[in-house]
Amino acid sequence: MTNRFLPDFPLRCRRRAPQDSFFNVVPVTAPTFAIWVKAGVKLDAATSPLLVNVQCVDDRSPANIITETFTCPLLDKPPTFVTGIPGTSPSISDSTVTATSLGVFTVTDPDTTCSITSVYEIRPVTTPADLQKPEFQVWVSAAVTQASIDFNDQAVPLPLTITCTDGNTAITGTFNVNIVDEPPVISVLPAIGTAINDGLQTVATILHTFSVTDSDDAVNCSVRAPQNARFEVVLATSPAFNIRVKAGATLAAADGHHVINVDCTDSVNTVNYTFTQPACINTPPTFVSGMPGSSASISDATVTQTLLGKFTTTDPDTTCSVTSPVASAYEVRKVTSPANSQQPEFEVWIKITVTQASIDFNDQTVPLPLTIKCTDGYVANDITGTFNVNIVDEVCIKLF
Numbered sequence: 001m002t003n004r005f006l007p008d009f010p011l012r013c014r015r016r017a018p019q020d021s022f023f024n025v026v027p028v029t030a031p032t033f034a035i036w037v038k039a040g041v042k043l044d045a046a047t048s049p050l051l052v053n054v055q056c057v058d059d060r061s062p063a064n065i066i067t068e069t070f071t072c073p074l075l076d077k078p079p080t081f082v083t084g085i086p087g088t089s090p091s092i093s094d095s096t097v098t099a100t101s102l103g104v105f106t107v108t109d110p111d112t113t114c115s116i117t118s119v120y121e122i123r124p125v126t127t128p129a130d131l132q133k134p135e136f137q138v139w140v141s142a143a144v145t146q147a148s149i150d151f152n153d154q155a156v157p158l159p160l161t162i163t164c165t166d167g168n169t170a171i172t173g174t175f176n177v178n179i180v181d182e183p184p185v186i187s188v189l190p191a192i193g194t195a196i197n198d199g200l201q202t203v204a205t206i207l208h209t210f211s212v213t214d215s216d217d218a219v220n221c222s223v224r225a226p227q228n229a230r231f232e233v234v235l236a237t238s239p240a241f242n243i244r245v246k247a248g249a250t251l252a253a254a255d256g257h258h259v260i261n262v263d264c265t266d267s268v269n270t271v272n273y274t275f276t277q278p279a280c281i282n283t284p285p286t287f288v289s290g291m292p293g294s295s296a297s298i299s300d301a302t303v304t305q306t307l308l309g310k311f312t313t314t315d316p317d318t319t320c321s322v323t324s325p326v327a328s329a330y331e332v333r334k335v336t337s338p339a340n341s342q343q344p345e346f347e348v349w350i351k352i353t354v355t356q357a358s359i360d361f362n363d364q365t366v367p368l369p370l371t372i373k374c375t376d377g378y379v380a381n382d383i384t385g386t387f388n389v390n391i392v393d394e395v396c397i398k399l400f
Contacts, residue, residue, distance in 0.1 A: 012057050019052045023072075035070055042110060046167055048074035078169035079109035082133055085162065085173035089138070094151040095182040095215035100140040102177060106133050107164055114164040119144045120177070122162065138162070138175050150216050151181040151268065183269035184214040186262075191276060196245070198253040198280035198376075200316040200341050204232070204244040207277055210262075211239045217266035224261040224272075231260050231277070243275060252317050253282035254377040284381035285315035285374050288343055291385035295348070300361040301394040305352040308389060312338070312345050317376040320346050323384070324371035329358040330389065332372060348372070348387050361393040 014025055022043065024036045035052060037043070043050070050072040058064035084105025092100065104125070107114070114122045114136045125135035138160070140149070147153065157176040164171050193207045212219045221233040221241050230249040236242050243260065245251065251258075258277040263270055290311025298306065308330070313320070320332045335345035348370065350359070357363065367388040375382045 012059060014055055019050055022050065023052050025054055035072075043074050044111060044167065045074045045076035048076075050074065076166070076168045077109060079107045079112040079164055079166050079171055081164075081171065081173050082106040082108060085175060087138075087174075088157065088176040089178050091178050091180045092140070092149075093182045093215075094149050094179050095146070096140060096149060097144055097146055098140075099142040099144070102138045102140060103175060104135055104137050105162075105173070105175070106135050107171075108133055109166045110134055111166040112164050113166075114162055116160055116162050118160070119148045120160055136164075138177075140177075146216055149179060151179050152217065154179070156180075181217070181266065181268040182215045184212050184217075184219045184264050184266050184271050186264060186271055186273045187211050187213070191274070193243075193275065193277045195278040195281050196251070197283050198251050198315075198317060199283060200250045201245045201247060202341065204234075204247045207231075207243045207245060208275065209236060209240050209242050210273075212241060212264045213239050214266050217268070219264050219266050221262055221264040224263060227258060227260045231258070233262055250316055251280045252377065253280045254317075255279070282376065282378055282381065283315055284378070285313045285318040285376050285383055287374075287383065287385055288312040288314060291372070291387065293348075293385075294367065294388040295390050297390050297392045298350070298359075299394050300359050300391050301356070302350060302359060303354055303356055304350070305354070306350040308348045308350060309387060310335075310345060310347050311372075311385070311387070312343050313374055313383075314343055315376050316342060316344055318344050318374050319376075320372055320374040322348075322370050323373045325364075325368075328370070329354040330370055346374075348389075359391060361391050364391070366391050 022038055022041050024038055026034045026036055028034050052070040052072055053067060054070055055065060055067045084103060087103050087105055089102035092102065110132055112134055116122050119141050121139050121141040123137045123139055125137060128135040157178045160175045160177060162173050162175055187210065196205060212221060223231045223233055230246055230251065232244050232246050233241050234244060256279045260275045260277060261272055262275055263272045290309060293309050293311055295308035298308065322328055322330050322332055329351050331349050331351050333347045333349055335347060338345040367390045370387045370389060371384055372387055373382055373384045
């Protein structure tokens with residue numbers, strides 16, 4: 001807006017309310033005045049146009065006043081995303097049930113407001129680095145629940161649609177929440193258990209009880225091969241699990257310690273722990289029955305395999321053999337299905353390879369004492385017993 005005046009009649013021009021809060025009238029080179037937008041003010045296209053009333057006064061004759069109206073149209077400048085959209089949060093555990101910041105984005109247009117639905121929210125940054133570029137934070141809201149953020153109940157990563165508007169124009173963008181499954185946590189599981197007796201385990205024996213917790217998922221635990229043939233993990237009272245020896249498994253002290261790898265999974269994540277079961281306590285075998293023993297009378301004409309008698313020991317690990325006389329015609333056979341699985345049974349036999357000379361009545365002490373040794377694999381625990389073979393001379397019958 002331009003005003004002409006004589007040098008000795010200076011003019012003063014000013015803006016009038018209500019637009020004086022937005023604009024200034026500034027003298028430039030006489031007789032020109034400039035209308036300026038004040039620094040720091042916000043103009044909204046929704047109020048366009050703005051009418052700026054300018055009043056000019058002759059200082060020598062204050063009664064000389066002129067008023068003009070200047071029309072300022074405002075153009076709507078839609079907001080745009082500057083940074084952070086599209087965006088992705090860092091990994092966020094599905095056990096997160098508290099307000100948590102996920103990321104930041106920036107838009108143009110200071111008039112912009114942004115919003116989102118669900119258990120997420122947008123929070124404006126109160127002091128952005130650039131006042132012309134407002135900043136916003138994406139948050140997990142304080143209203144979050146375990147179910148609303150569960151990894152298994154929604155698409156992962158979860159796309160959030162963010163809407164920003166300056167009151168006239170709306171824009172949308174996507175921010176992905178990288179939800180990750182919280183893995184199970186194993187606790188109360190020592191590195192080493194307590195030794196148990198060796199031998200056949202007739203019942204499932206609990207070696208240790210441990211706990212597995214998971215924020216929102218059911219957990220299954222198992223023993224890895226090859227130890228799963230003899231050990232197992234079973235659910236006790238949740239969240240407890242028991243490591244057990246399987247019923248029917250045979251453990252030998254000679255096997256040494258057992259390294260049991262336990263895996264627990266919630267179907268997404270698997271965690272594992274190593275449990276060591278010490279070497280079993282060795283229980284030495286003893287004779288229960290049949291030793292010392294004697295066979296029924298057996299003719300020295302017997303040249304075929306023949307059962308002579310039976311005996312029983314303790315300790316399922318036990319094996320037995322004839323040690324004297326050396327290279328004899330006799331052997332010990334283990335019964336495959338004893339009456340008591342904890343007390344193995346053995347039979348004393350004349351071998352199938354027997355010859356007349358090896359069993360002849362006249363060629364050996366009668367009754368013939370067999371030395372039988374039984375062992376569970378530890379020499380210090382070896383035991384010996386005597387079984388007498390009652391060989392009788394074959395009677396010669398004379399025919400007339």
